[in-house]
Amino acid sequence: xxxxxxxxxxxxxxxxxxxxxxxxxxxxxxxxxxxxxxxxxxxxxxxxxxxxxxxxxxxxxxxxxxxxxxxxxxxxxxxxxxxxxxxxxxxxxxxxxxxxxxxxxxxxxxxxxxxxxxxxxxxxxxxxxxxxxxxxxxxxxxxxxxxxxxxxxxxxxxxxxxxxxxxxxxxxxxxxxxxxxxxxxxxxxxxxxxxxxxxxxxxxxxxxxxxxxxxxxxxxxxxxxxxxxxxxxxxxxxxxxxxxxxxxxxxxxxxxxxxxxxxxxxxxxxxxxxxxxxxxxxxxxxxxxxxxxxxxxxxxxxxxxxxxxxxxxxxxxxxxxxxxxxxxxxxxxxxxxxxxxxxxxxxxxxxxxxxxxxxxxxxxxxxxxxxxxxxxxxxxxxxxxxxxxxxxxxxxxxxxxxxxxx
Numbered sequence: 001x002x003x004x005x006x007x008x009x010x011x012x013x014x015x016x017x018x019x020x021x022x023x024x025x026x027x028x029x030x031x032x033x034x035x036x037x038x039x040x041x042x043x044x045x046x047x048x049x050x051x052x053x054x055x056x057x058x059x060x061x062x063x064x065x066x067x068x069x070x071x072x073x074x075x076x077x078x079x080x081x082x083x084x085x086x087x088x089x090x091x092x093x094x095x096x097x098x099x100x101x102x103x104x105x106x107x108x109x110x111x112x113x114x115x116x117x118x119x120x121x122x123x124x125x126x127x128x129x130x131x132x133x134x135x136x137x138x139x140x141x142x143x144x145x146x147x148x149x150x151x152x153x154x155x156x157x158x159x160x161x162x163x164x165x166x167x168x169x170x171x172x173x174x175x176x177x178x179x180x181x182x183x184x185x186x187x188x189x190x191x192x193x194x195x196x197x198x199x200x201x202x203x204x205x206x207x208x209x210x211x212x213x214x215x216x217x218x219x220x221x222x223x224x225x226x227x228x229x230x231x232x233x234x235x236x237x238x239x240x241x242x243x244x245x246x247x248x249x250x251x252x253x254x255x256x257x258x259x260x261x262x263x264x265x266x267x268x269x270x271x272x273x274x275x276x277x278x279x280x281x282x283x284x285x286x287x288x289x290x291x292x293x294x295x296x297x298x299x300x301x302x303x304x305x306x307x308x309x310x311x312x313x314x315x316x317x318x319x320x321x322x323x324x325x326x327x328x329x330x331x332x333x334x335x336x337x338x339x340x341x342x343x344x345x346x347x348x349x350x351x352x353x354x355x356x357x358x359x360x361x362x363x364x365x366x367x368x369x370x371x372x373x374x375x376x377x378x379x380x381x382x383x384x385x386x387x388x389x390x391x392x393x394x395x396x397x398x399x400x401x402x403x404x405x406x
Contacts, residue, residue, distance in 0.1 A: 001029035001103070004038035008056065009046025011169040011203065013072055014113050015122040017044050019096035020071070022110030029105070040067045042099060045074035047135055050307035053078060060085060071099045076139045078310060094139055095125070112158045116358045117165060117384040119158035123151050123187065124170035128178055129206060132246045133275065135309035140171055143179045148190050159196050164384040165357050165368070166191075167201045174205030174213070185216035192223055197386070199355055201372060204231040207249045207257055214257060218264035228265050229372035231300070232257065233273035237292030238285035241278050245314075251292055258296045269371040271300035276332060277325030278306045279317030286328050293335055299343055299373075301336045305329050337396050344394030347373075352401060356385045367401070374398040 003024045007017040020042060021031050032038050041063045045056040056074045060082070070082060071091040079090045091098035100107040113120040124145040127137045155166055170176060176184040191200065202220075210217055210232070221228050234254045236242050242250065261268050274289055293301070305325040308315035354367035354375050365381040367389070368374060375389060376398050389401030 001027070001040065002032050002038045003029055003040050003042060003103070004032050004035045005042045005044065006035075006059065007044045008059065009044070009048065009052075009072065011120050011167060012122060012125075012171065013044050013046060013094075015120045015169060016072070016095050017042075018111070018113030018120070019107070019109075020044070020099050023096055023100045023105055023107050024103070026110065027103075027105035029103075035063060035066070038066065040069060040103070042069045042071055045070060045072035047072075047074035047077050047139070047309070049304060050309075053081060057081060057085075060088065069099055069102045071102075073136060073139045077135050111161060112154045112163075114158060114161060114163055117163055118167060118357055119155075119161075119163035119165070120167045120169055121151060121154045121158065122146065122169050123173060124176050127171040128175045128209065129172065130246050132244065133278070133306065133309060133312055133314040135312055136171060138311055143172075143175055145177050145180050145182070148182065148187055151187060152190050152194065155191060156194060159194070159198060162384065164197070164355060165199050165201065167203065169203045171204075172206050172209050173203045174209035174217075178209070183213055183216075184210075185213055185220060188220045188226075192220075192225060198225060199227055199368070200225055201227045201229060202231075204233060207232055207234070207254045208247070211249070211253070211257065214260055215264075218261060221261070221265040221268060224370070227368070227372040228268040228370055229271065230261055230268060231271040233302075234292060234296075235273055235275050236278065236281075236285070237289035238281070241281055241285050244280065244317075245275075245278065251288065255292070255296060258298075267371050269300065269373060270296065270298040271302075272296070272298045273302040273304065274332060275304050275306050276328040277320045279314060279319060281306075281320065281328075286331075290332065290335060293332065293339070297339050299340055301332075303329055303332050303336070341394075341396050344396065344399055347391045347394060347399055350391045351388060351404065352391065352399075353386065353388050354401065356381045356383050356387070358383055375401040377401055377403065379403065 005017050046052050068088045075090045089102050097107045126141045126143045128143050237251050239250045352369040354369045356365050356367045358366045360366045365377045388404045391399045391401050393400035
């Protein structure tokens, strides 16, 4: 059995694909590097937006003539879109177990997903939220947190294999342990008891999942082994729209979380998400979203144009014209780029300690500083190397740093 695995979407999908790989190898099969070598192709799909689903169909159809196992969120949430495509099998649920059953093998644990010196470690599956627009929560199901000892074991394994950067992932890392009576700070305490020179990046945390542990989270972010980086999606600056989205907080509560983290964690980098063009969003609602971006000034922003997802309450609401969504997306993007460009320009001359995380374009390397800013170094340096750089340039999304001789 020769399997080729193609992965789309989030880091949770990357972790699932690694688990599929582990199962194939444990069964005596082979995971090959190109689809031409394979007798079976596994396409691990995403379905977060309508555009994504259309892209997944193109990705699947290009393998016509081979046996294809369609896995991931699209397979579980929208199997009807796959009708009529020849030679495919559809996994009924995301994750490795459903795919293993399709392949006729047993699920097996093994090494975590590692790319270069970065390892992805999943700490939970599912979500406690009830967002009216989200198809992922319907697919991934209720929150199921991994046992502390399992997470710690995965991280120790990754470090033994040479990882220097650990990316903790979940649909909502802030909700970790709410199903088991153990919270994220307790998990982080056990993780940070592991000796070694490494960096931890925490994945997305919803405002409503961290509000009651914010003080503990601030102390965690101040640990030198944890990136001072927090991805907290607000989705809209309008309380009316947040209510329709069934997001259980207000814009001012989100803004208070941002202010407190900035006060208690010097230099922390904030990342957020916005959905533009949600059903019934008015010009006034969108203006409040623009105001939120101007006020909170996150340096990393994901902007999504609303698209109705089947089976969600929002799919029954009246959809706004595409033209309006496009205009609002452009306006928000332009404002965001202005904020990040100003920050990057002002960083010129700074001296930063960075960790090289991956190879860049030929003749360059990609690194991260302690606040998870991307720094491109115009030299080829081995991933895992720590060094000091001086910032000598910048683009909208990254800095350029030259090594400093000590």
